[in-house]
Amino acid sequence: MMQSALRGRSSLVPIIALVSSGVVIVAVSLVLFALATARFSANTGQVSLGASDLTVWLLHPNANPVGLATGPTGDLAAKSNTTLPVLVGLAAVNSAFLLVPAALLAVIVGVPVGFWVALHAPKRAVGALRALNNLGIALPAFFVAFLLQVLAVEITGRVGHSVVPVYGFGLDAHLIIPVLALAIGPAAAVTRLVALSATELNARDFARTARAKGLSERAVIYGHLVPNMYGTLGEAVLTGVRLVLGALVIVEFLFVWPGLGGLALRAVNVQDLPVLLCCVALLGGLFVLIELGLDLVTARTGVVSG
Numbered sequence: 017m018m019q020s021a022l023r024g025r026s027s028l029v030p031i032i033a034l035v036s037s038g039v040v041i042v043a044v045s046l047v048l049f050a051l052a053t054a055r056f057s058a059n060t061g062q063v064s065l066g067a068s069d070l071t072v073w074l075l076h077p078n079a080n081p082v083g084l085a086t087g088p089t090g091d092l093a094a095k096s097n098t099t100l101p102v103l104v105g106l107a108a109v110n111s112a113f114l115l116v117p118a119a120l121l122a123v124i125v126g127v128p129v130g131f132w133v134a135l136h137a138p139k140r141a142v143g144a145l146r147a148l149n150n151l152g153i154a155l156p157a158f159f160v161a162f163l164l165q166v167l168a169v170e171i172t173g174r175v176g177h178s179v180v181p182v183y184g185f186g187l188d189a190h191l192i193i194p195v196l197a198l199a200i201g202p203a204a205a206v207t208r209l210v211a212l213s214a215t216e217l218n219a220r221d222f223a224r225t226a227r228a229k230g231l232s233e234r235a236v237i238y239g240h241l242v243p244n245m246y247g248t249l250g251e252a253v254l255t256g257v258r259l260v261l262g263a264l265v266i267v268e269f270l271f272v273w274p275g276l277g278g279l280a281l282r283a284v285n286v287q288d289l290p291v292l293l294c295c296v297a298l299l300g301g302l303f304v305l306i307e308l309g310l311d312l313v314t315a316r317t318g319v320v321s322g
Contacts, residue, residue, distance in 0.1 A: 104279070104294045111268065111275030113187060115260055118198035122256035126203040127249065130210025135218060135237065149211075152204030157263030161197035161270050168193060183272045194271045202259035206252045213248040217241050250313045258306045261299070 133145055165182045172178050181190045217223060218241060226236045242249075265277030272278065280295035 100290055100294060103291060104276070104298065107274060107276045107279040107295070108298060110185070110273065111264060111277065113191065114194050114198060114268070114273060114275060115257075115264060117191065118195045118260045119202070119253075119257045121195060121199040122202035122206055122260065123253050125199070126206025126256065127210050127252060129203075130207040130252075131214055131237070133207065133211040134214035135233075149204050149208050152200055153208065155201060157197055157201060158266045158270060160200050161193070161267055164193045164197055165270075183270075185272070185274055190271075194267055194273060197267050197270075198260045198263055201263065202256040205259055206256050209252050209255060210245075210248065213245055214241060217244055247313055251310060254306055254310045254313065258303070258310065261303055261306065265299070 133142070133149075137145055168180045168182050171180075180192050182193060184190050223236060223240055226240050227233075231239070264275065265280065267273070268275045268277035269281050276295045276299055280292055280299070283289075283291040283295065
């Protein structure tokens with residue numbers, strides 16, 4: 017009884033650590049946000065031009081492909097009394113339009129492909145599949161984005177009209193190339209994670225015993241393998257989100273996407289420290305929370321995250 021109580025307490029340690037770390041992260045982010053807001057309000061003469069330029073770019077990113085006004089911004093900038101929380105909040109929503117679909121695509125593609133590679137892939141093709149998977153993991157997101165842009169331009173030249181936009185903002189075909197550029201690497205990583213776990217579990221005694229009893233392959237997979245992979249699947253989801261988030265800044269910049277990453281880089285260009293500070297705090301806090309979630313999952317499952 018004493019041992020069960022100790023095990024129960026020890027299982028709460030990762031949860032307590034996660035909650036405590038989350039509270040610290042939120043507190044630090046709020047302090048940084050408050051300091052940035054105070055500076056934004058105090059330094060109106062220095063920051064107003066940058067804030068106006070950034071507001072114009074966020075509201076009309078396709079009007080200026082460079083992303084920043086190079087001269088007078090006109091009546092729109094003069095009338096843009098956008099506060100810092102609204103400015104950063106708008107950029108965060110725009111980032112979510114890329115982050116969520118890319119993470120979902122990485123998981124939706126990576127999980128079933130990982131199971132297929134582990135259980136059904138031809139033995140002769142395993143080596144080639146592993147090489148292709150490693151290539152997908154190794155290629156940086158900016159290089160994938162460049163290749164996709166070149167491919168889109170080549171297709172446009174052949175068909176005579178634009179098929180997919182290669183830059184700019186829009187909740188339509190503008191999403192296709194950025195989401196693919198963000199999702200390819202994470203999908204490869206999720207595939208490898210699921211394939212390794214499924215291969216290991218498939219070689220264990222309980223899987224062989226289930227097949228010896230005459231159970232179908234579907235029953236073995238969904239009745240025995242998948243229930244033992246809930247921790248791995250949770251880790252796969254968090255890994256996909258983490259990798260997409262890590263590539264978000266450069267992809268937003270390349271595609272002139274008005275999100276947190278693009279806003280942060282353009283805030284550097286106009287020397288707008290409060291906006292930059294808020295973007296870094298939000299992106300960094302989200303990244304750390306994802307890492308803590310991964311640590312919690314791996315602590316309970318015993319799987320080492322990569």
